[in-house]
Amino acid sequence: MTLDVLALAAHPDDTELSCSGTLAALVKQGLRVGVVDLTRGEMGTRGTPSLRLEEAKKATEILGLSARDNLGLPDTELRNIRELQLPIIERIRHYKPHICLINAPKDRHPDHGHAAALQLDSIFYSGLQKIETKSPDGKFQEPHRPKHVLHYIQDQPLEPDFIFDITTTIDVKEEAIKAFSSQFNVADPGNEPETYISDPDFFVSLRARAKQLGHLGGFGYGEGFIYHKKPFPMSDFRFLMDSSPKR
Secondary structure (H helix, E strand, C coil): CCCCEEEEECCCCHHHHHHHHHHHHHHHCCCCEEEEEEECCCCCCCCCHHHHHHHHHHHHHHHCCCEEEEEEECCCCCCCCHHHHHHHHHHHHHHCCCEEEECCCCCCCHHHHHHHHHHHHHHHHCCCCCCCCECCCCCECCCCCCCEEEEECCCCCCCCCEEEECCCCHHHHHHHHHCCCCCCCCCCCCCCCCCCCCCCCHHHHHHHHHHHHHHHHCCCCEEEEEECCCCCCCCCCHHHHCCCCCC
């Protein structure tokens, strides 16, 4: 299976929180979109690894993703070393995406910045012939390097290079986030600790962020992205001619 867009994430729910409105919109446009979660989020305050996997499966169905994998790398121990690069390289070569979306370059959670560095090097090394990986059936894989890499923006506000219009998919985004019911919109926390994201009011701030980014882009709601390898290449102005933002 090949994908048009592959999103890499340190934890299950990273993509839901940060770029799922975009993923849902791309799916509606007919693109093949997938997610690879690096860890099972086993060090999170709430939930269990098996529950997080089930929640990710529900979110996958809501978003209409073509594929979703979990590499089972160690949560809170992500480091940019060859041992952790290889399984990411294998997935990139397997799916051969044209575009990769990756974690924020820096953020409140240290794993996000660590994951971004690991993902960037893995993306580069996936194009090197002499780094060998095998597919699940034991065959050596051909090199593949995605053509475009964008960071999605997470907890901490960063200056975006792009704003993607998610006005028609903001509700899908929130539904996908709520699929992680151990983490978000928890009316009764039970025996587990409350967190700032488990409070139902967290969705007020999420929608406000999307509204502000939408305002910057001239849309109702938006998600921001940072283009990794500037400048942005172009050969025509078609994408500008096709858009008329209100700003």
